[in-house]
Amino acid sequence: MAMLVGCAPAATPEPAAPAEPAAPAEPAAPAEPAAPAEPAAPAQPEAKTYKVALIASLLGDKSFMDSAAAGIKLVNENMPNVETKIIENADVGEQQLAARAMAEQGYDLVVTIGYGSADWTDEIAAAFPDTKFAIVDATLAQPNGTGLVFREDEGSFTVGMVAAMLTKTKKVGYIGGMDVPLLRRFELGYIQGVKYVDPSIEVVSGWIGDFNDANKGKELALTQYQEGVDIIFAAAGKAGEGVLNASKERGLYSIGVDSDQDYLYPGHVITSMMKRVDLSIYGAVQALVAGELSGGTKVFGLKEDGVGMCYLYDIDTEFLDNGPADMAAKMKDEVIPAVKTAVEKIKSGEMCVKDYMEVFPCENPAPEGGMGK
Numbered sequence: 001m002a003m004l005v006g007c008a009p010a011a012t013p014e015p016a017a018p019a020e021p022a023a024p025a026e027p028a029a030p031a032e033p034a035a036p037a038e039p040a041a042p043a044q045p046e047a048k049t050y051k052v053a054l055i056a057s058l059l060g061d062k063s064f065m066d067s068a069a070a071g072i073k074l075v076n077e078n079m080p081n082v083e084t085k086i087i088e089n090a091d092v093g094e095q096q097l098a099a100r101a102m103a104e105q106g107y108d109l110v111v112t113i114g115y116g117s118a119d120w121t122d123e124i125a126a127a128f129p130d131t132k133f134a135i136v137d138a139t140l141a142q143p144n145g146t147g148l149v150f151r152e153d154e155g156s157f158t159v160g161m162v163a164a165m166l167t168k169t170k171k172v173g174y175i176g177g178m179d180v181p182l183l184r185r186f187e188l189g190y191i192q193g194v195k196y197v198d199p200s201i202e203v204v205s206g207w208i209g210d211f212n213d214a215n216k217g218k219e220l221a222l223t224q225y226q227e228g229v230d231i232i233f234a235a236a237g238k239a240g241e242g243v244l245n246a247s248k249e250r251g252l253y254s255i256g257v258d259s260d261q262d263y264l265y266p267g268h269v270i271t272s273m274m275k276r277v278d279l280s281i282y283g284a285v286q287a288l289v290a291g292e293l294s295g296g297t298k299v300f301g302l303k304e305d306g307v308g309m310c311y312l313y314d315i316d317t318e319f320l321d322n323g324p325a326d327m328a329a330k331m332k333d334e335v336i337p338a339v340k341t342a343v344e345k346i347k348s349g350e351m352c353v354k355d356y357m358e359v360f361p362c363e364n365p366a367p368e369g370g371m372g373k
Contacts, residue, residue: 132145156188
């Protein structure tokens with residue numbers, strides 16, 4: 001039997017494993033967006049420039065007017081955003097025209113000087129309500145006007161004490177420029193200072209009748225010295241320099257006023273009754289820039305460091321360095337401490353100085369002979 005031998009088909013090969021698909025590429029990190037540009041700072045408005053004018057009489061008196069000019073100098077040195085102008089003219093009519101012109105030109109502050117300028121300053125202030133006005137030694141009625149007034153009585157009290165403690169003749173003098181209430185305020189304060197030390201000391205008073213005649217001031221001083229006065233307080237502006245000159249000529253002593261005048265005749269001008277017109281004007285300009293010059297009246301007395309002998313403010317040592325040794329030693333060791341003690345009593349209200357003009361009340365006047373009590 002024939003065998004049929006069949007041939008078996010060949011085995012089907014295993015299919016190859018499919019290739020692993022390539023991992024998809026990681027998407028690139030998105031780029032950081034650029035920081036937005038800082039917006040430009042808005043333009044700052046330029047700082048305001050203020051304009052200030054001082055209307056003065058003749059400068060060069062080394063006293064009152066020069067102290068006012070010194071206030072403008074302080075502004076120039078310390079306040080770069082303030083432009084200043086000083087207009088100097090002895091004629092009152094020209095001063096009025098100048099003040100009005102400054103207001104018309106848009107000045108922010110116009111400063112005038114002296115009690116005699118009050119009425120016309122008020123009149124101009126009323127016509128220019130957007131301009132600030134300030135006046136030294138007077139008050140103003142207009143709301144845009146500020147008065148800068150001083151306790152000359154208190155300051156003069158301090159130099160009255162000096163004269164009383166240093167006199168060797170027990171006779172001291174006072175010479176005023178003009179016989180007006182303001183200068184009487186100086187005189188009465190001086191007399192009270194003298195009498196507070198020693199009621200028996202005589203005070204001789206005289207009046208030049210002018211603020212500029214130094215020759216007449218000198219003549220009047222020489223007459224007082226001839227009569228036995230050995231120390232004279234001169235409150236007379238430029239005319240007072242004649243008094244100081246006479247003290248040197250006679251080998252005697254004097255007291256200056258308003259500004260530090262000790263350097264004019266070292267060893268003969270004992271001290272000066274400082275009246276800080278400079279600081280009052282500087283303060284008014286500061287208030288203007290700060291938006292705080294709001295009218296009314298600013299008072300400068302001992303409490304405000306606005307008046308008083310120059311040794312209260314450590315301004316100089318002319319007499320201590322150049323005066324007779326015995327007087328200089330007494331000034332340093334006895335007079336200055338005694339005056340400072342009295343000043344503290346006035347500041348605290350323990351005692352007060354009577355005001356000739358009766359603007360400032362005084363309920364506890366400094367007693368005669370009170371220093372020794």
